[in-house]
Amino acid sequence: MDAKALPYKPNPKLPRQVLPVLQPEVRAKSADEVALGFAEREVSVEAQRCLQCPKPACVNACPLHIDIKRFISRLAQGDPEGAVDVISEQSPFPGVCGRVCQHELFCEDACLIGKKFGPVAIGSLERFAADHARLAKKTLTPGAFPAPTGKKVALVGSGPASLIAAFDLVRKNYRVTVFEALHKLGGVLAYGIPNFRLPREILHEEIARLQNMGVEFVTSFIVGKTASLEELFEEGFEAVFIGTGAGLPFMLGIPGENLIGVYTANEFLTRINLMEAYKADAVTPVRVGKRTIVVGGGNSAMDAARWAKRMGSETIVLFRRGRAEMRARLEEIEHAEEEGIQFHFLAAPVALYGDESGTVREIECIEMRLGEVDSSGRPSPVPIPGSEFRLEVDTVVAAIGQAPNPTLQRVTPQLITKRGKIVVNEAGETSMALVYAGGDVVRGGSTVILAMRDGRAAAEAIDKALSGGPAAAAELPAEVQG
Amino acid sequence: MNKVLAKKQLGPEVFQLEIEAPRIQKRWKAGQFVIIRPNSNSERIPLTLVQSDADRESITIVIQAIGNTTKETVEKEPGDFLVDVVGPLGEAASMCEGQRVVCMAGGVGVAEVLPVASAFREAGNHVTALCGARSDGLRILDAELKTSVDDLRWATDDGSFGFHGNVLQLLQSFAQPGDFGVGHVIGPIPMMKAVANATRDWGMKMYASLNPVMIDGTGMCGGCRVTVGDKVKFACVDGPEFDAHLVDFDELARRNRAYREMEQRVLADHVCRIGLGGA
Numbered sequence: 235m236d237a238k239a240l241p242y243k244p245n246p247k248l249p250r251q252v253l254p255v256l257q258p259e260v261r262a263k264s265a266d267e268v269a270l271g272f273a274e275r276e277v278s279v280e281a282q283r284c285l286q287c288p289k290p291a292c293v294n295a296c297p298l299h300i301d302i303k304r305f306i307s308r309l310a311q312g313d314p315e316g317a318v319d320v321i322s323e324q325s326p327f328p329g330v331c332g333r334v335c336q337h338e339l340f341c342e343d344a345c346l347i348g349k350k351f352g353p354v355a356i357g358s359l360e361r362f363a364a365d366h367a368r369l370a371k372k373t374l375t376p377g378a379f380p381a382p383t384g385k386k387v388a389l390v391g392s393g394p395a396s397l398i399a400a401f402d403l404v405r406k407n408y409r410v411t412v413f414e415a416l417h418k419l420g421g422v423l424a425y426g427i428p429n430f431r432l433p434r435e436i437l438h439e440e441i442a443r444l445q446n447m448g449v450e451f452v453t454s455f456i457v458g459k460t461a462s463l464e465e466l467f468e469e470g471f472e473a474v475f476i477g478t479g480a481g482l483p484f485m486l487g488i489p490g491e492n493l494i495g496v497y498t499a500n501e502f503l504t505r506i507n508l509m510e511a512y513k514a515d516a517v518t519p520v521r522v523g524k525r526t527i528v529v530g531g532g533n534s535a536m537d538a539a540r541w542a543k544r545m546g547s548e549t550i551v552l553f554r555r556g557r558a559e560m561r562a563r564l565e566e567i568e569h570a571e572e573e574g575i576q577f578h579f580l581a582a583p584v585a586l587y588g589d590e591s592g593t594v595r596e597i598e599c600i601e602m603r604l605g606e607v608d609s610s611g612r613p614s615p616v617p618i619p620g621s622e623f624r625l626e627v628d629t630v631v632a633a634i635g636q637a638p639n640p641t642l643q644r645v646t647p648q649l650i651t652k653r654g655k656i657v658v659n660e661a662g663e664t665s666m667a668l669v670y671a672g673g674d675v676v677r678g679g680s681t682v683i684l685a686m687r688d689g690r691a692a693a694e695a696i697d698k699a700l701s702g703g704p705a706a707a708a709e710l711p712a713e714v715q716g
Numbered sequence: 717m718n719k720v721l722a723k724k725q726l727g728p729e730v731f732q733l734e735i736e737a738p739r740i741q742k743r744w745k746a747g748q749f750v751i752i753r754p755n756s757n758s759e760r761i762p763l764t765l766v767q768s769d770a771d772r773e774s775i776t777i778v779i780q781a782i783g784n785t786t787k788e789t790v791e792k793e794p795g796d797f798l799v800d801v802v803g804p805l806g807e808a809a810s811m812c813e814g815q816r817v818v819c820m821a822g823g824v825g826v827a828e829v830l831p832v833a834s835a836f837r838e839a840g841n842h843v844t845a846l847c848g849a850r851s852d853g854l855r856i857l858d859a860e861l862k863t864s865v866d867d868l869r870w871a872t873d874d875g876s877f878g879f880h881g882n883v884l885q886l887l888q889s890f891a892q893p894g895d896f897g898v899g900h901v902i903g904p905i906p907m908m909k910a911v912a913n914a915t916r917d918w919g920m921k922m923y924a925s926l927n928p929v930m931i932d933g934t935g936m937c938g939g940c941r942v943t944v945g946d947k948v949k950f951a952c953v954d955g956p957e958f959d960a961h962l963v964d965f966d967e968l969a970r971r972n973r974a975y976r977e978m979e980q981r982v983l984a985d986h987v988c989r990i991g992l993g994g995a
């Protein structure tokens with residue numbers, strides 16, 4: 235669309251609108267969503283900041299290639315439902331992505347006015363469009379979808395990678411079944427991401443969009459255990475996508491890590507997010523004491539720390555590098571700081587000590603200094619001899635990363651892996667014919683939106699393989715061929 | 717959703733449930749387990765697979781109704797549904813052939829040892845089963861065990877049937893080091909620990925099937941971790957069976973106890989731990 239033809243005049247000099255959030259004192263005691271979202275007034279200003287570039291870099295930078303320019307133009311014209319329609323051409327998850335996608339690394343990073351005026355708040359606009367449509371009870375299924383009748387495709391895991399693959403495949407008339415190991419859908423979106431960042435209704439409703447389109451979801455089904463990959467093929471599935479995520483937590487590897495009160499971030503977050511241990515009548519409890527120490531500097535560390543704080547614990551994040559080296563989103567770090575979470579940088583745990591009952595009581599740490607840049611591209615932490623110190627603690631959460639869950643790989647030796655990660659080519663093809671993989675099972679710990687990009691790429695490759703000629707096993711890089 | 721096909725009471729608080737589960741029936745092996753949730757607000761609990769029936773496409777589990785979730789489960793009647801049954805989980809029990817094998821079990825462990833004992837026998841071993849109960853009337857699955865092993869012996873705490881004492885005392889009453897090449901033990905932690913300690917110098921392999929607290933059962937959370945030798949293992953994927961002589965049973969007991977206490981506290985007075993009722 236030509237900017238001149240617009241019924242409004244883009245103006246990047248308008249002030250970048252600030253996303254309203256719950257007061258820190260309020261949210262530190264509540265499971266309610268922290269970000270409140272834009273009101274219409276803020277949207278009309280923010281949307282007009284978009285220049286409507288002829289060649290929008292944001293669209294290119296978006297891993298899903300959502301037509302950002304066009305949806306913002308709809309918002310600027312006061313048509314949020316139209317905006318959702320535009321987003322829905324590429325993604326049925328504007329409510330989820332508007333909240334958890336790291337826009338600052340993709341579309342907003344590419345925004346032309348970013349350097350001078352601060353980028354258009356694309357994420358918050360996406361979220362507004364989604365919430366508006368939701369409140370207006372707009373049917374979120376774009377167009378009428380007859381039940382799919384095509385070939386059967388199985389998607390393993392119901393996290394972000396599979397969800398977008400399901401969307402793409404069902405639109406091409408494939409009969410898609412998503413198999414989930416847990417009893418709730420969403421994968422990491424359900425067990426990993428807290429309600430206060432992603433309210434569960436939003437997740438459920440956007441997954442329901444896929445159900446309405448004819449995607450079948452099967453919970454409590456572990457591919458590799460309940461059925462093997464081979465059995466899926468025998469049962470008529472013609473291609474399988476593995477999006478089983480990075481569900482194998484790293485342990486601290488220090489004395490005392492099995493003491494009571496010591497959790498991996500996965501367990502801590504699963505108990506709270508999935509099993510709802512934050513509720514007074516929850517049957518799966520979590521032990522949050524007077525003081526919680528969360529070890530790590532990524533998003534899971536922030537999520538765990540912010541839950542611990544909400545559950546009444548004095549909370550300290552212990553990170554072996556500095557604030558600048560944290561992997562967590564800046565927004566989450568700032569939110570955590572505002573909520574009164576303390577940060578102890580340049581320190582790492584060396585041992586945990588317990589009482590007679592085997593419950594953790596003390597943590598011994600060592601101070602670090604920053605040394606040479608390591609393989610992660612960050613200065614490596616170097617222990618300072620003799621700097622050990624101890625803190626009293628009753629809950630410790632290890633949020634130091636995770637590796638791919640090995641369940642399916644263990645029983646499927648034909649699937650080539652490298653350091654636990656399934657090896658794929660650009661199209662997401664694995665070493666097995668018609669078996670594809672993407673997301674964290676391929677990447678290790680990564681982000682929701684890159685998992686979605688993988689799911690989309692795999693869906694395209696699956697469509698190509700199933701609609702065209704015979705498929706062969708993928709050509710993989712020479713060094714990993716088994 | 718899995719349908720309950722049959723229910724049978726085996727003892728005062730012990731029930732046998734036959735559940736429709738065609739896929740699990742087809743794939744399970746002795747030593748594996750399922751995780752169930754009886755109702756939509758229930759916690760996830762692991763239960764050992766005991767039997768299956770190919771014609772009825774069913775599996776059988778035996779449950780001791782001691783906690784809230786197990787009680788909810790045994791309240792189910794034929795025709796009712798369990799909201800979730802997922803499995804088969806864990807690794808199958810380690811097998812061998814041509815050996816003299818002793819299987820030792822106490823409490824509901826007696827039900828859980830049944831498939832393992834039968835598998836040992838089918839694999840061509842001579843199988844002795846030592847089973848414990850508090851008293852004669854509380855013995856379970858006697859008939860099934862009898863047909864599945866070569867030598868079945870009972871021990872009762874009050875001496876009302878078989879040997880007067882526990883299964884370890886029973887073992888010690890007739891067996892010497894060298895009599896058995898392989899053993900498998902399942903039951904309460906103190907019993908497994910005692911068996912492990914007593915057989916450490918017997919020059920035999922002794923496996924213990926562990927029962928830590930679990931959530932996902934897929935290796936994702938690490939809540940089920942146990943120390944085996946100098947390694948941390950996840951019982952749900954690496955186990956549930958480990959070398960009994962290497963397991964840190966004290967740690968396992970402490971971790972299980974901590975959760976049991978918390979659960980009881982939650983159930984007893986619905987403590988508002990955090991006051992986050994909403995959302």
Ligand code: FES
Pocket residue numbers: 929930931932933934935936937938939940941950951952953
């Ligand atoms: S139960 Fe979660 S890892 Fe074993």
